[in-house]
Amino acid sequence: MTSRSENLVVEPVARLIDELARLPGIGPKTASRLTFFLLRAEAEQTRTLAEAILAMRAQVTLCRRCYNITVGELCAVCTSTTRDQSKICVVEEPLDVLAIERTGAYRGLYHVLHGHIAPLEGIYREDLKIDQLIARVRSEPIDEVILAMNPNTEGEATAFLLLKDLASLGVRITRPARGLPTGGDLEWADPDTLGSAFEGRREL
């Protein structure tokens, strides 16, 4: 596809097609369609798009404290005066913060690891913001750390390592419950989920 577009299409167009095709979920065909759309679009529209991309790169940084994405030094959660400063919820990705915020059920702070332990993918302890988390728990008035990693093998491996590191720091360590989805149906639940829902049952 690359060689074909280079041969038949003038260089600036081919270049954009190739760049777009490198994005996740976009193949050569979609890349061509987008490129030709932009070619015919108003000059204003292409400029806004290009500027948005550049501005995103230039302005978005990681929060100095919790490593969530933000503009400026600290993120909105870290600067807020109404958040509970004694709780940290540890998540794998910035998108997980959004998911938890949407629930409105949590008013504490966050810490974004930017990944999970996965030796097969070449992701190890030092590739995550783990030391930064330990430093925070040591220096801030934290009394509870919530390990909200994904409930899969890699997430569990990450939680296991964190548990080891945090155990000696004298904080409460919790994990969100695992179990049945709201509005779900017992008979449709897979055995693993149903099993952990029973293990994690609670007194009424």
Next chain:
Amino acid sequence: MEVTRLSLRDFRNYQHLDLPLSPEITLLYGPNAAGKTSVLEALFYLATTRSPRVGADRELVRWEAEAEAGVPPFARVFAEIQRLTGHMRLEVIVQRRTDEDGQLTNTASKLVRIDRRPARALDLVGQLRVVLFTPADLVLVDGPPAERRRYLDITLSQLDPHYVRTLAHYQKIVQQRNSLLRAWRERRRSPRAVDDELGYWDQEMTAAAGYLLAERLRAVGELNALVGPLFQAISGGTTPLSIDYLPSLALHEARDAGSLAHRLMQELRNHRRDELARGQTLLGPHRDDLSFTVGAVNLGRYGSRGQQRSVALTLKLGEAALMRQRAGDAPVLLLDDMLSELDAQRRAHLLEAVSLPGQQTLLTATDLADFRPEFLTKITRLRVEEGRIY
């Protein structure tokens, strides 16, 4: 248990097949490459979600199968089965994947339904239980250890849903653990806090391994009780066959899952240095083996061809007997071109086993001359030619 109906669409060389099956013996006969084995393969696939022949699922889709209305070519295997607990419908669709330009890729996706409900492939394993006999079973005796582990794993996976899940989890954990060990060995990372970093993988690995080991040991114990007399009858000798489980670590007295996991954990700690030097997981069920002895002779190494064939056949009949004993329900026996390989005595034993009451069997042959006329009158005969059954 029995398959009452099998239907195929674009599976191997079958464009379309809808086949009601007899609860007793069905003989599929016809020339080579007609599609006899594909029928057995389809049933094996429904039972295990694996083909005994190919690695890649996409090869199951008939070559000439065409995309319809933008839907990429797919193969469908559907069976109605009758178990002690009732009637069930099992279905697998293997669909070839296309890239963005609509070109077929080398990958395929698998869709499983049990009684019309979408299910995971692992949930399908063991709904239908089969034992496949082929001349290639000889590798169980003279082949590499992986073949013998596969024999135990296929048997136990069909009997125990927890076994198949634990095995899948175990394999994933060992892969992750190997990557971690390899990174240290290749000096891509400095080996600091090795015990902490291996902690999770060791814990998950040993917990899963404990269960796998306990179940394998129990199965080998039960198999021994079954294969002793079977082997004597098949080989015409007086000495029974004995199967030994050869673990990759000394188990001492450990037999239950908990103490086996504990044993493995101890040994993993003792072998840290070796594992770091080799960059792989050296202990566990994925390194174990079976040995077959008669008297004091190891038949894998010193057995004659004839003895080895007897052992392979005994193992398969033992597998069927174990399933019958545990599940209270006979597995479906699939005999692929077996009779031409066997001498008169072994053939008689095999035919005796398939003639048990309540036993459904499908067998393939190229030549009816392998069978006695009185056997042929008792069974259902189907002629197979070029992907059609008459």
